[in-house]
Amino acid sequence: MAYKKQSIKITDLLVNLENPRFDPVKGQEHAIAVMIENIKPKIKNLAEDIAKNGLNPGKSWYVEANNGKYVVLEGNRRLTAIKLINNPKIIKLDKETEDFFQNLKKNFGKNLPSRVDCAVFTNKEDAYHWVELEHTGENKGVGLVKWNSEQTNRFKTQVSGSKLTRGVQVLDFMRDNTVDVSDIDVTNIERLVSTPYVREQIGLDFKNGALALIKSKKNVVDNLRKVASSMREADFNVGKIYTADQRKKWIDETFLGKQPKTDDSNSSEAGGKEDTADSKTTEQRSSTDRQTLIPKAVRINITQKRINLIYKELRNLSVDEFRNAVAVLFRVFLELSVDHFVTSKKPKGIDLSKQPALYGKLKSVSQYMEDNKLLTKNELKAIRIAASNKNSIFSTDTFNSYVHNLDNIPVSNDLKISWDNMEKFIETLWK
Numbered sequence: 001m002a003y004k005k006q007s008i009k010i011t012d013l014l015v016n017l018e019n020p021r022f023d024p025v026k027g028q029e030h031a032i033a034v035m036i037e038n039i040k041p042k043i044k045n046l047a048e049d050i051a052k053n054g055l056n057p058g059k060s061w062y063v064e065a066n067n068g069k070y071v072v073l074e075g076n077r078r079l080t081a082i083k084l085i086n087n088p089k090i091i092k093l094d095k096e097t098e099d100f101f102q103n104l105k106k107n108f109g110k111n112l113p114s115r116v117d118c119a120v121f122t123n124k125e126d127a128y129h130w131v132e133l134e135h136t137g138e139n140k141g142v143g144l145v146k147w148n149s150e151q152t153n154r155f156k157t158q159v160s161g162s163k164l165t166r167g168v169q170v171l172d173f174m175r176d177n178t179v180d181v182s183d184i185d186v187t188n189i190e191r192l193v194s195t196p197y198v199r200e201q202i203g204l205d206f207k208n209g210a211l212a213l214i215k216s217k218k219n220v221v222d223n224l225r226k227v228a229s230s231m232r233e234a235d236f237n238v239g240k241i242y243t244a245d246q247r248k249k250w251i252d253e254t255f256l257g258k259q260p261k262t263d264d265s266n267s268s269e270a271g272g273k274e275d276t277a278d279s280k281t282t283e284q285r286s287s288t289d290r291q292t293l294i295p296k297a298v299r300i301n302i303t304q305k306r307i308n309l310i311y312k313e314l315r316n317l318s319v320d321e322f323r324n325a326v327a328v329l330f331r332v333f334l335e336l337s338v339d340h341f342v343t344s345k346k347p348k349g350i351d352l353s354k355q356p357a358l359y360g361k362l363k364s365v366s367q368y369m370e371d372n373k374l375l376t377k378n379e380l381k382a383i384r385i386a387a388s389n390k391n392s393i394f395s396t397d398t399f400n401s402y403v404h405n406l407d408n409i410p411v412s413n414d415l416k417i418s419w420d421n422m423e424k425f426i427e428t429l430w431k
Contacts, residue, residue, distance in 0.1 A: 002121065002122045002123070002126060003062075003119045003120055003121045003122065003126065003127070004119075004120050005060070005117065005118070005119060005120075006117075006118055006119075006120045007115045007116070007117055007118070008063065008070055008115060008116060008118045008120075009114060009115050010079070010082055010083075010086070010113065010114055010115065010116065012068075012070055013061075013063065013079055013116070014028060014066065014069050014070065014071045015028055015031040015032055015035065015072060015076050015079055015080060015083075016031070016071050016072055016073060016076050017030075017031050017071075019031065019035070020135075021038060021039070021076070022034045022035070022038060029090065029091050032083060032084070032090060033091045033092075035076065035077070036080065036084070036093070036097070037357070037360065038357045038360075039077070039357075040097065042077070043077060043080060043081055043084070044097070044100055046078065046081045047081035047082075047101065047104060050078065050082060050085075050112070051085060051104045051107070051108035051109075051111070051112065052108060054113065055078065055113055055116060060117050060119045061074060061078070061079075061116055061117070061118045062074035062118070062119050062121060062127045062130060062131060063075075063118045063119070063121070064120070064121050064123075064124040064127070065120060070118065070120065071124075073121070073124055073127045073131055074127065074130070074131045074134055075116075082113070084101045085101055085104045085105050085108070085109060085112060086105065086109070086112065088101035088102050088105060137405060137406045139406075163210060165186075165190060166189075166190055166194070166206055166211070167187065167189040167190030167193065168186055169206075169210070170189050170193055170211065170224070171184070171186055171189060173204075173211060173224070174224050174225075174228065177217075177224075179221060179224050179225050179228055180225075181228055182232075183231075183232055184228055184231055184232070187238075188231060188238060188241065189227075191238070191241055191247070192227070192241055192247055193206075194247075195244050195248065197244075197247075197248050198247050198248070200214070201223070201251050202215075202220060202223045202224060202227065202251075203215025203216075203219050203220040203223055204220055230250075235413060237411050237413045237414050237417070238414075239413060239417040290416065291318050291320070292314070292315055292316060292317065292318065292319060293314045293315075293317070293319050293326050293330060293415055293416060294311070294314050294315045294419060296315070298315075298423065298427075300426070300427055300430050301430060302430060303430070304336075304340050306336070307333065307336050307337060307340060310329055310332060310333045310336070313329060314326065314329055314330065314333060317329075319415055319416060320412045323409075323410045323411070323412050323415065324402070324409075324410060326410070326415060327399075327402040327410035327415055328402055328403055330415060330418070330419070331358075331399040331400070334358070334399070334422070334426070335358050335361070337426060337429045337430065338358075338361045338362065339361070340429070341365060341429040342361070342365065347365070347368045347372075348368075349368070350364045350365065350368060358399065358400070359386070362383050362384075362386055365383075365429075366380045366383045366384055366425070369425075369428060374428050375424065375425065375428055379424050379425070382421035382422055382425070383422065383425045386399075386422070398414075398418075
C-alpha cells in the first residue's frame with residue numbers, strides 16, 4: 001500500500017464528492033451543504049470540540065492527490081467543521097447555525113490548525129482497507145473495537161474521580177458473587193435499579209452513591225441471579241422495562257413470579273393510556289406475541305404499487321424467522337411512505353431536497369401534521385423520539401444500523417414495538 005506522510009494546508013484539502021455518507025454530488029459547496037444537513041448536530045459538536053481542543057494528535061487524514069489539491073478519503077467531517085468555522089458563509093445556513101460558527105470563529109478562530117498531518121495515497125484504492133476498518137465495526141478484532149456501556153462508564157468514572165454508576169456497581173457485585181453476567185447490558189441494569197420498588201424487591205439500595213444491601217447477601221445474590229437469567233431470555237428487550245410501571249410489572253411477573261398489582265387509580269394498564277409514547281395499553285404490550293410486524297387487524301390503503309408490495313410482505317413475513325429482512329424492509333417502507341406523502345400531498349414548507357436524511361423528513365412531516373391538526377403532539381411523540389433520540393429502540397440511528405452495521409442484529413420484539421409506536425403516524429401518511 002503506497003502512501004507517504006505529509007503536512008498539508010487546510011486550504012488545499014477538498015471534501016470528497018463521493019463520500020459514502022451521501023449520494024455523489026457536484027462541487028465543494030454542495031458536498032458541505034449535504035454534510036451539514038445530514039448530520040448537523042454532530043458536525044456542530046465536532047466543530048466546537050476542534051475549536052476548543054484541536055485535532056486528535058494520533059489520527060492522520062487519508063487523502064489522494066488531485067491536480068495540486070488533495071481529496072479527503074477519511075476526515076471529511078473534520079474538514080467540513082474546520083471550513084465552516086473559517087468561513088461560516090461558505091454555504092447558506094440558517095441563522096442559528098451561522099451564528100454558532102461565527103461565534104466559534106470569533107472566539108477560537110486564531111487557534112484553528114492551518115495544516116494537518118495526512119497519509120497521501122497514490123491510489124485511493126490503497127486507502128480503502130483502512131477506511132473500511134474505521135467505519136465498519138470490529139471486523140473480528142481487526143477494526144476498531146468499541147467499549148461497551150460498562151467500559152465507557154468505568155472510563156468516565158476514572159476521568160471524573162466519581163463513584164461508579166449504579167449499574168456498574170451492581171454488575172461488579174454480581175461478578176464477585178459468581179453470578180453469570182454474560183450478555184447483560186449495564187444500561188438495562190441501570191434502568192432497572194433506577195426504580196425504588198425494584199431495588200426493594202431485589203434487596204439493595206444506594207447510600208451516598210454506594211451499593212448497600214437491605215436483605216441478606218444470599219437473598220440478594222439469588223434475586224440477581226434470577227434477574228440475569230430472565231434478561232438472557234430470547235424474548236427480553238428494553239421495551240419490557242422502559243417505564244417505571246413496566247419495570248414493576250417485569251419484576252412482579254417475570255422475576256418474582258407474582259401477579260401484577262392492580263390499582264385503578266394509578267395504573268395506566270388498569271384504567272387508560274399513560275400519556276407517553278414509550279408506554280402502551282395492556283393490549284398493545286401483548287401485541288408482541290404476534291408473528292408479523294404489522295398486526296393482521298391493521299388495514300392501510302397503500303396506493304403506490306411498490307410500497308403496497310412491501311406493505312404486503314411486512315404483513316406476511318414472520319419477524320422471528322426473517323428479522324433482518326423485516327428490519328430493512330421496515331426502514332424502506334417508512335421512508336418511502338414519508339416521501340410519497342410529501343410528493344403527493346405537497347405540504348407547504350417541506351422540501352425533500354433539503355431534507356435528504358430520514359430523521360429530517362420525520363421531523364418536518366411530524367411538525368406539519370401537528371400544525372395542521374392531523375395528529376396531536378402526544379400522538380407524534382414516538383416519531384419525534386425517532387428523529388432525535390439515538391438511544392431509543394425506534395430511532396432512525398437504529399433503523400440505519402440495521403442496514404449498515406455488521407454487528408447490530410435486529411430483535412424481533414423491538415421491531416414490533418417500533419411498529420406499534422409508529423402505527424398511527426404511518427396510517428395518517430396514507431389517509
